[in-house]
Amino acid sequence: xxxxxxxxxxxxxxxxxxxKPSYLVFVLRELSSLFVAWLVxxxxxxxxxxxxxxxxYADFLDWATxxxxxxxxxxxxxxxxxxxxxxFSLTPQAMVLDVGGRRVPPAAIIGAQYAALAVVSAFVxxxxxx
Amino acid sequence: xxQSIRLRVARYRPDKDTEPGWxxxxxxxxxxxxxxxxxxHVKNEVDTTLSFxxxxxxxxxGSCGMNVDGAPKLTCATFLSDYAPGPVDVEPLSNxxxxxxxxxxxxxxxxxxxxxxxxxxxxxxxxxxxxxYLQTPxxxxxxxxxxxxxxxxxxxxxxxxxxxxxxxxxxAAIALAERYDLDSRDHGxxxxxxxxxxxxxxxxxxxxxxxxRVCPKHVDPAAAIQRYKLKxxxxxxxxxxxxxxxxx
Numbered sequence: 450x451x452x453x454x455x456x457x458x459x460x461x462x463x464x465x466x467x468x469k470p471s472y473l474v475f476v477l478r479e480l481s482s483l484f485v486a487w488l489v490x491x492x493x494x495x496x497x498x499x500x501x502x503x504x505x506y507a508d509f510l511d512w513a514t515x516x517x518x519x520x521x522x523x524x525x526x527x528x529x530x531x532x533x534x535x536x537f538s539l540t541p542q543a544m545v546l547d548v549g550g551r552r553v554p555p556a557a558i559i560g561a562q563y564a565a566l567a568v569v570s571a572f573v574x575x576x577x578x579x
Numbered sequence: 580x581x582q583s584i585r586l587r588v589a590r591y592r593p594d595k596d597t598e599p600g601w602x603x604x605x606x607x608x609x610x611x612x613x614x615x616x617x618x619x620h621v622k623n624e625v626d627t628t629l630s631f632x633x634x635x636x637x638x639x640x641g642s643c644g645m646n647v648d649g650a651p652k653l654t655c656a657t658f659l660s661d662y663a664p665g666p667v668d669v670e671p672l673s674n675x676x677x678x679x680x681x682x683x684x685x686x687x688x689x690x691x692x693x694x695x696x697x698x699x700x701x702x703x704x705x706x707x708x709x710x711x712y713l714q715t716p717x718x719x720x721x722x723x724x725x726x727x728x729x730x731x732x733x734x735x736x737x738x739x740x741x742x743x744x745x746x747x748x749x750x751a752a753i754a755l756a757e758r759y760d761l762d763s764r765d766h767g768x769x770x771x772x773x774x775x776x777x778x779x780x781x782x783x784x785x786x787x788x789x790x791x792r793v794c795p796k797h798v799d800p801a802a803a804i805q806r807y808k809l810k811x812x813x814x815x816x817x818x819x820x821x822x823x824x825x826x827x
Contacts, residue, residue: 455593456676456684461742468649472739475787539786543805550717 477528478535484528491522537562584608584659585666586617588629591677599677602626603666608659614669615643615654618681631681638795641731645681646670651736653795672736674745685732691748692730694774695756700767718763725758725803727796734790734800740783747783748775750790750800757803760810772814781807 462468466476498509512518540562541555583605591599604625606617615633622629633643636655643654648668659667675683705712734750741747756771775781784804791801 456678457591457593457596457598458676459599459673461674461739465739465742469789471789471792472787475739475785475789479785539788539805542788542791542799542802543786543809545806 474535477531481528481532484525485532488525488529533566582608584663586621587666587668588681589670590680593679608663610660612659613655614647614657614659614667617659618654618669630679639729641729644672644731644733644736646672646736651733651793653731653733656795672732674736674738674742675732687745688732688735688749688752691752692755694748695752695771696767697755697759699759699762699765700770702766712764714763721763722758722761725754725761725798728754728798729796731795733793733795737789737793739787740785744783746779748780750804753781753807754798754800754803757807772811775807776811781811
Protein backbone atom coordinates (compact mmCIF):
# COMPACT_ATOMS: atom_id res chain seq x y z
CA UNK A 450 0.00 0.00 0.00
CA UNK A 451 1.25 3.49 -0.78
CA UNK A 452 1.92 5.88 2.06
CA UNK A 453 -1.26 7.77 1.21
CA UNK A 454 -4.30 6.19 2.87
CA UNK A 455 -6.95 5.86 0.17
CA UNK A 456 -9.38 3.74 2.15
CA UNK A 457 -12.92 5.13 2.28
CA UNK A 458 -14.37 5.41 5.77
CA UNK A 459 -18.15 5.56 5.60
CA UNK A 460 -19.58 7.96 8.20
CA UNK A 461 -22.17 6.66 10.68
CA UNK A 462 -25.36 8.67 10.07
CA UNK A 463 -26.94 10.40 13.07
CA UNK A 464 -30.19 8.55 12.40
CA UNK A 465 -28.56 5.10 12.07
CA UNK A 466 -31.15 3.75 14.51
CA UNK A 467 -33.99 4.37 12.05
CA UNK A 468 -32.44 2.08 9.46
CA LYS A 469 -33.68 -1.19 10.89
CA PRO A 470 -36.71 -2.00 13.06
CA SER A 471 -34.45 -3.93 15.44
CA TYR A 472 -32.22 -0.87 15.95
CA LEU A 473 -35.29 1.25 16.66
CA VAL A 474 -36.60 -1.23 19.22
CA PHE A 475 -33.16 -1.23 20.84
CA VAL A 476 -33.08 2.57 21.12
CA LEU A 477 -36.64 2.68 22.49
CA ARG A 478 -35.71 -0.04 24.97
CA GLU A 479 -32.74 2.01 26.18
CA LEU A 480 -34.93 5.12 26.33
CA SER A 481 -37.48 3.22 28.44
CA SER A 482 -35.03 3.31 31.38
CA LEU A 483 -35.75 7.04 31.78
CA PHE A 484 -39.47 6.35 32.12
CA VAL A 485 -38.80 3.54 34.58
CA ALA A 486 -36.75 6.01 36.64
CA TRP A 487 -39.61 8.53 36.44
CA LEU A 488 -42.15 5.98 37.70
CA VAL A 489 -39.86 5.08 40.60
CA UNK A 490 -39.65 8.76 41.51
CA UNK A 491 -43.45 9.08 41.13
CA UNK A 492 -43.98 6.12 43.47
CA UNK A 493 -41.63 7.65 46.05
CA UNK A 494 -43.50 10.97 45.87
CA UNK A 495 -46.75 9.05 46.31
CA UNK A 496 -45.48 7.18 49.37
CA UNK A 497 -44.16 10.44 50.82
CA UNK A 498 -47.55 12.11 50.32
CA UNK A 499 -49.28 9.23 52.06
CA UNK A 500 -46.79 9.50 54.93
CA UNK A 501 -47.35 13.25 55.33
CA UNK A 502 -51.05 12.84 56.03
CA UNK A 503 -54.45 13.38 54.49
CA UNK A 504 -53.92 16.90 53.16
CA UNK A 505 -50.68 16.05 51.37
CA TYR A 506 -52.36 12.96 49.95
CA ALA A 507 -55.25 15.03 48.58
CA ASP A 508 -52.77 17.48 47.05
CA PHE A 509 -50.92 14.61 45.44
CA LEU A 510 -54.15 13.27 43.93
CA ASP A 511 -54.97 16.72 42.53
CA TRP A 512 -51.53 16.93 41.02
CA ALA A 513 -51.70 13.36 39.70
CA THR A 514 -54.90 14.02 37.78
CA UNK A 515 -53.63 17.05 35.88
CA UNK A 516 -53.87 16.27 32.14
CA UNK A 517 -50.16 16.61 31.37
CA UNK A 518 -49.21 14.26 34.20
CA UNK A 519 -51.81 11.71 33.12
CA UNK A 520 -50.44 11.93 29.57
CA UNK A 521 -46.87 11.52 30.83
CA UNK A 522 -47.84 8.51 32.91
CA UNK A 523 -49.68 6.86 30.03
CA UNK A 524 -46.54 7.22 27.90
CA UNK A 525 -44.37 6.06 30.79
CA UNK A 526 -46.54 3.00 31.27
CA UNK A 527 -46.28 2.11 27.59
CA UNK A 528 -42.50 2.31 27.86
CA UNK A 529 -42.61 0.24 31.05
CA UNK A 530 -44.47 -2.50 29.17
CA UNK A 531 -41.88 -2.33 26.37
CA UNK A 532 -39.08 -2.47 28.94
CA UNK A 533 -40.57 -5.53 30.62
CA UNK A 534 -41.27 -7.46 27.42
CA UNK A 535 -37.91 -6.75 25.80
CA UNK A 536 -35.77 -7.51 28.86
CA PHE A 537 -37.74 -10.62 29.78
CA SER A 538 -37.31 -11.97 26.26
CA LEU A 539 -33.55 -11.27 26.36
CA THR A 540 -32.95 -13.08 29.66
CA PRO A 541 -32.51 -16.62 28.30
CA GLN A 542 -29.65 -15.40 26.11
CA ALA A 543 -27.75 -14.07 29.10
CA MET A 544 -28.70 -16.84 31.52
CA VAL A 545 -27.92 -20.48 31.00
CA LEU A 546 -29.65 -22.65 33.56
CA ASP A 547 -28.95 -26.35 33.87
CA VAL A 548 -31.33 -28.54 35.80
CA GLY A 549 -30.37 -32.19 36.12
CA GLY A 550 -27.82 -31.92 33.33
CA ARG A 551 -30.36 -30.47 30.91
CA ARG A 552 -30.55 -26.92 29.72
CA VAL A 553 -33.73 -25.16 30.77
CA PRO A 554 -35.55 -24.11 27.56
CA PRO A 555 -35.72 -20.33 26.90
CA ALA A 556 -39.53 -20.35 26.97
CA ALA A 557 -39.49 -21.71 30.54
CA ILE A 558 -37.15 -18.91 31.71
CA ILE A 559 -39.32 -16.24 30.08
CA GLY A 560 -42.48 -17.87 31.44
CA ALA A 561 -41.04 -17.99 34.96
CA GLN A 562 -40.40 -14.25 34.84
CA TYR A 563 -43.99 -13.49 33.84
CA ALA A 564 -45.19 -15.86 36.56
CA ALA A 565 -43.02 -14.05 39.13
CA LEU A 566 -44.33 -10.71 37.88
CA ALA A 567 -47.91 -11.96 38.28
CA VAL A 568 -47.23 -13.19 41.83
CA VAL A 569 -45.60 -9.92 42.88
CA SER A 570 -48.38 -7.89 41.26
CA ALA A 571 -51.05 -9.98 43.03
CA PHE A 572 -49.24 -9.48 46.35
CA VAL A 573 -49.02 -5.71 45.84
CA UNK A 574 -52.70 -5.62 44.86
CA UNK A 575 -53.61 -7.54 48.00
CA UNK A 576 -51.42 -5.27 50.13
CA UNK A 577 -53.01 -2.11 48.76
CA UNK A 578 -56.65 -3.23 48.77
CA UNK A 579 -56.88 -5.36 51.93
CA UNK B 580 -40.34 -15.21 -13.96
CA UNK B 581 -38.09 -12.53 -15.40
CA GLN B 582 -34.95 -13.78 -17.08
CA SER B 583 -32.60 -11.30 -15.51
CA ILE B 584 -32.21 -9.26 -12.36
CA ARG B 585 -30.42 -5.96 -11.84
CA LEU B 586 -27.56 -5.68 -9.37
CA ARG B 587 -26.80 -2.20 -8.05
CA VAL B 588 -23.21 -2.54 -6.94
CA ALA B 589 -21.30 -0.01 -4.84
CA ARG B 590 -18.07 0.87 -6.63
CA TYR B 591 -15.14 2.60 -5.03
CA ARG B 592 -11.94 3.01 -7.02
CA PRO B 593 -9.47 4.65 -4.64
CA ASP B 594 -7.33 6.00 -7.46
CA LYS B 595 -10.29 7.83 -9.06
CA ASP B 596 -13.14 8.23 -6.56
CA THR B 597 -13.42 10.24 -3.38
CA GLU B 598 -16.50 8.32 -2.30
CA PRO B 599 -18.39 5.23 -3.51
CA GLY B 600 -20.92 5.38 -6.32
CA TRP B 601 -23.38 2.91 -7.83
CA UNK B 602 -22.95 0.83 -10.94
CA UNK B 603 -25.73 -1.32 -12.36
CA UNK B 604 -25.36 -4.73 -13.96
CA UNK B 605 -28.07 -7.03 -15.32
CA UNK B 606 -27.34 -10.65 -14.53
CA UNK B 607 -29.26 -13.84 -15.39
CA UNK B 608 -31.87 -14.70 -12.78
CA UNK B 609 -31.54 -18.42 -12.18
CA UNK B 610 -33.17 -20.27 -9.34
CA UNK B 611 -29.90 -21.78 -8.12
CA UNK B 612 -27.85 -18.57 -8.41
CA UNK B 613 -26.68 -16.70 -5.35
CA UNK B 614 -25.67 -13.04 -5.19
CA UNK B 615 -22.07 -14.26 -5.37
CA UNK B 616 -22.86 -16.16 -8.60
CA UNK B 617 -24.26 -12.90 -9.97
CA UNK B 618 -21.08 -11.02 -9.01
CA UNK B 619 -18.89 -13.72 -10.54
CA HIS B 620 -20.94 -13.48 -13.72
CA VAL B 621 -20.23 -9.74 -13.81
CA LYS B 622 -16.54 -10.30 -13.11
CA ASN B 623 -16.17 -13.01 -15.78
CA GLU B 624 -18.48 -11.73 -18.53
CA VAL B 625 -19.19 -8.02 -18.07
CA ASP B 626 -16.69 -6.00 -16.05
CA THR B 627 -13.38 -7.45 -14.96
CA THR B 628 -12.55 -4.41 -12.86
CA LEU B 629 -15.11 -5.24 -10.16
CA SER B 630 -13.38 -6.30 -6.92
CA PHE B 631 -14.83 -8.55 -4.22
CA UNK B 632 -13.66 -11.37 -1.95
CA UNK B 633 -14.83 -14.94 -2.12
CA UNK B 634 -13.45 -18.42 -1.87
CA UNK B 635 -15.43 -21.52 -0.91
CA UNK B 636 -18.96 -20.76 -2.18
CA UNK B 637 -20.40 -22.90 0.63
CA UNK B 638 -20.55 -20.82 3.81
CA UNK B 639 -17.32 -22.14 5.33
CA UNK B 640 -14.58 -19.65 4.52
CA GLY B 641 -16.35 -16.47 5.62
CA SER B 642 -14.83 -14.24 2.95
CA CYS B 643 -17.87 -13.22 0.87
CA GLY B 644 -19.71 -11.15 3.47
CA MET B 645 -21.37 -8.04 1.98
CA ASN B 646 -24.39 -5.86 2.61
CA VAL B 647 -27.23 -7.13 0.43
CA ASP B 648 -30.15 -4.69 0.37
CA GLY B 649 -28.66 -3.12 3.48
CA ALA B 650 -28.34 -6.29 5.54
CA PRO B 651 -25.04 -8.11 6.14
CA LYS B 652 -25.10 -11.49 4.38
CA LEU B 653 -22.83 -14.22 3.14
CA THR B 654 -23.38 -13.65 -0.58
CA CYS B 655 -22.76 -17.36 -1.30
CA ALA B 656 -25.79 -18.22 0.84
CA THR B 657 -28.09 -15.44 -0.37
CA PHE B 658 -30.21 -16.31 -3.40
CA LEU B 659 -30.99 -13.81 -6.13
CA SER B 660 -34.48 -15.24 -6.52
CA ASP B 661 -35.34 -14.07 -2.99
CA TYR B 662 -34.84 -10.49 -4.22
CA ALA B 663 -36.74 -10.80 -7.51
CA PRO B 664 -37.73 -8.74 -9.39
CA GLY B 665 -34.91 -6.58 -8.01
CA PRO B 666 -32.91 -4.47 -8.18
CA VAL B 667 -30.59 -5.84 -5.50
CA ASP B 668 -28.22 -3.45 -3.75
CA VAL B 669 -24.78 -4.93 -3.05
CA GLU B 670 -22.46 -2.90 -0.83
CA PRO B 671 -19.34 -3.56 1.23
CA LEU B 672 -19.89 -4.53 4.88
CA SER B 673 -20.71 -1.56 7.11
CA ASN B 674 -18.37 -0.26 9.82
CA UNK B 675 -15.14 -1.14 7.98
CA UNK B 676 -12.92 1.05 5.82
CA UNK B 677 -13.44 0.25 2.14
CA UNK B 678 -10.29 -0.71 0.24
CA UNK B 679 -11.94 -1.01 -3.15
CA UNK B 680 -15.48 -1.73 -4.43
CA UNK B 681 -16.79 -4.50 -2.14
CA UNK B 682 -13.49 -5.24 -0.38
CA UNK B 683 -13.15 -4.01 3.20
CA UNK B 684 -10.11 -3.70 5.42
CA UNK B 685 -10.16 -6.22 8.29
CA UNK B 686 -6.88 -5.16 9.92
CA UNK B 687 -8.72 -3.91 13.01
CA UNK B 688 -10.26 -7.32 13.70
CA UNK B 689 -7.00 -9.14 12.97
CA UNK B 690 -5.36 -6.96 15.60
CA UNK B 691 -8.16 -7.48 18.15
CA UNK B 692 -8.66 -11.23 17.84
CA UNK B 693 -5.32 -12.36 19.38
CA UNK B 694 -5.93 -10.04 22.36
CA UNK B 695 -8.57 -12.45 23.70
CA UNK B 696 -6.12 -15.37 23.33
CA UNK B 697 -8.35 -17.66 21.29
CA UNK B 698 -6.32 -20.79 21.87
CA UNK B 699 -6.08 -23.40 24.59
CA UNK B 700 -4.10 -22.13 27.57
CA UNK B 701 -2.83 -24.76 30.01
CA UNK B 702 -1.53 -24.37 33.56
CA UNK B 703 0.71 -27.38 32.88
CA UNK B 704 1.41 -28.20 29.27
CA UNK B 705 1.52 -31.98 28.86
CA UNK B 706 4.02 -33.41 26.43
CA UNK B 707 2.94 -34.79 23.08
CA UNK B 708 4.06 -38.27 24.16
CA UNK B 709 1.42 -38.26 26.88
CA UNK B 710 -1.28 -38.11 24.22
CA UNK B 711 -4.17 -35.77 23.60
CA TYR B 712 -6.30 -33.95 26.14
CA LEU B 713 -9.45 -36.02 26.35
CA GLN B 714 -12.95 -34.59 26.37
CA THR B 715 -16.43 -36.09 26.73
CA PRO B 716 -19.21 -35.36 24.20
CA UNK B 717 -20.93 -33.28 26.91
CA UNK B 718 -17.79 -31.21 27.40
CA UNK B 719 -17.65 -30.67 23.64
CA UNK B 720 -21.29 -29.58 23.56
CA UNK B 721 -20.56 -26.91 26.18
CA UNK B 722 -18.61 -24.77 23.68
CA UNK B 723 -19.40 -26.25 20.26
CA UNK B 724 -21.88 -23.54 19.27
CA UNK B 725 -19.29 -20.80 19.82
CA UNK B 726 -16.66 -22.74 17.86
CA UNK B 727 -18.73 -22.48 14.67
CA UNK B 728 -17.60 -18.90 14.02
CA UNK B 729 -16.03 -18.41 10.58
CA UNK B 730 -14.83 -14.82 11.15
CA UNK B 731 -17.07 -13.54 8.35
CA UNK B 732 -17.49 -10.17 10.10
CA UNK B 733 -21.24 -9.96 9.55
CA UNK B 734 -21.67 -9.39 13.29
CA UNK B 735 -19.26 -6.43 13.23
CA UNK B 736 -21.12 -4.97 10.25
CA UNK B 737 -24.43 -5.33 12.12
CA UNK B 738 -23.17 -3.92 15.43
CA UNK B 739 -23.98 -0.21 15.89
CA UNK B 740 -21.67 -0.06 18.91
CA UNK B 741 -18.72 -1.12 16.77
CA UNK B 742 -19.73 1.48 14.18
CA UNK B 743 -19.86 4.27 16.76
CA UNK B 744 -17.00 3.12 19.00
CA UNK B 745 -14.41 1.25 16.93
CA UNK B 746 -12.38 0.49 20.08
CA UNK B 747 -15.05 -2.08 21.06
CA UNK B 748 -13.43 -5.48 20.77
CA UNK B 749 -16.57 -6.81 19.10
CA UNK B 750 -18.95 -9.78 18.96
CA ALA B 751 -16.90 -12.47 17.20
CA ALA B 752 -13.79 -11.92 19.33
CA ILE B 753 -15.81 -12.22 22.55
CA ALA B 754 -17.70 -15.28 21.27
CA LEU B 755 -14.34 -16.91 20.54
CA ALA B 756 -13.06 -15.99 24.00
CA GLU B 757 -16.15 -17.72 25.41
CA ARG B 758 -15.52 -20.72 23.15
CA TYR B 759 -12.12 -21.29 24.84
CA ASP B 760 -13.37 -20.41 28.32
CA LEU B 761 -16.02 -23.11 28.08
CA ASP B 762 -13.52 -25.68 26.82
CA SER B 763 -12.77 -28.25 29.55
CA ARG B 764 -9.13 -28.43 28.40
CA ASP B 765 -8.54 -24.73 28.87
CA HIS B 766 -7.27 -22.85 31.94
CA GLY B 767 -7.10 -19.36 30.44
CA UNK B 768 -10.32 -17.81 31.78
CA UNK B 769 -8.51 -15.42 34.11
CA UNK B 770 -6.19 -14.13 31.36
CA UNK B 771 -9.08 -13.49 28.96
CA UNK B 772 -11.18 -11.85 31.64
CA UNK B 773 -8.39 -9.34 32.28
CA UNK B 774 -8.74 -8.23 28.65
CA UNK B 775 -12.51 -8.34 28.38
CA UNK B 776 -13.27 -6.64 31.70
CA UNK B 777 -11.82 -3.41 30.26
CA UNK B 778 -14.21 -0.73 29.01
CA UNK B 779 -13.74 -1.65 25.34
CA UNK B 780 -14.33 -5.29 26.28
CA UNK B 781 -17.71 -6.82 27.17
CA UNK B 782 -19.06 -3.66 28.80
CA UNK B 783 -18.92 -1.84 25.47
CA UNK B 784 -21.85 -4.02 24.40
CA UNK B 785 -25.32 -2.58 24.96
CA UNK B 786 -27.10 -5.80 23.92
CA UNK B 787 -28.59 -4.65 20.64
CA UNK B 788 -28.58 -8.34 19.71
CA UNK B 789 -28.22 -7.74 15.99
CA UNK B 790 -24.96 -9.75 15.87
CA UNK B 791 -26.89 -12.88 16.76
CA ARG B 792 -29.63 -12.20 14.22
CA VAL B 793 -27.20 -11.85 11.30
CA CYS B 794 -24.83 -14.70 12.25
CA PRO B 795 -24.94 -17.29 9.44
CA LYS B 796 -23.55 -20.02 11.73
CA HIS B 797 -25.94 -19.50 14.68
CA VAL B 798 -23.06 -18.70 17.02
CA ASP B 799 -25.13 -16.24 19.14
CA PRO B 800 -22.35 -13.77 20.02
CA ALA B 801 -24.84 -11.62 21.99
CA ALA B 802 -25.37 -14.53 24.39
CA ALA B 803 -21.61 -15.03 24.76
CA ILE B 804 -21.16 -11.36 25.64
CA GLN B 805 -23.97 -11.24 28.22
CA ARG B 806 -22.67 -14.42 29.89
CA TYR B 807 -19.26 -12.84 29.98
CA LYS B 808 -20.69 -9.76 31.67
CA LEU B 809 -22.23 -12.02 34.31
CA LYS B 810 -18.87 -13.76 34.78
CA UNK B 811 -17.05 -10.41 34.98
CA UNK B 812 -19.58 -9.07 37.50
CA UNK B 813 -19.26 -12.16 39.70
CA UNK B 814 -15.49 -11.81 39.56
CA UNK B 815 -15.70 -8.14 40.58
CA UNK B 816 -17.95 -8.98 43.54
CA UNK B 817 -15.55 -11.73 44.59
CA UNK B 818 -12.60 -9.33 44.39
CA UNK B 819 -14.51 -6.90 46.56
CA UNK B 820 -15.77 -9.33 49.18
CA UNK B 821 -13.22 -12.09 49.54
CA UNK B 822 -9.81 -11.83 51.20
CA UNK B 823 -6.94 -12.29 48.77
CA UNK B 824 -6.24 -15.89 49.78
CA UNK B 825 -9.72 -17.15 48.94
CA UNK B 826 -10.05 -15.56 45.50
CA UNK B 827 -10.32 -17.63 42.33
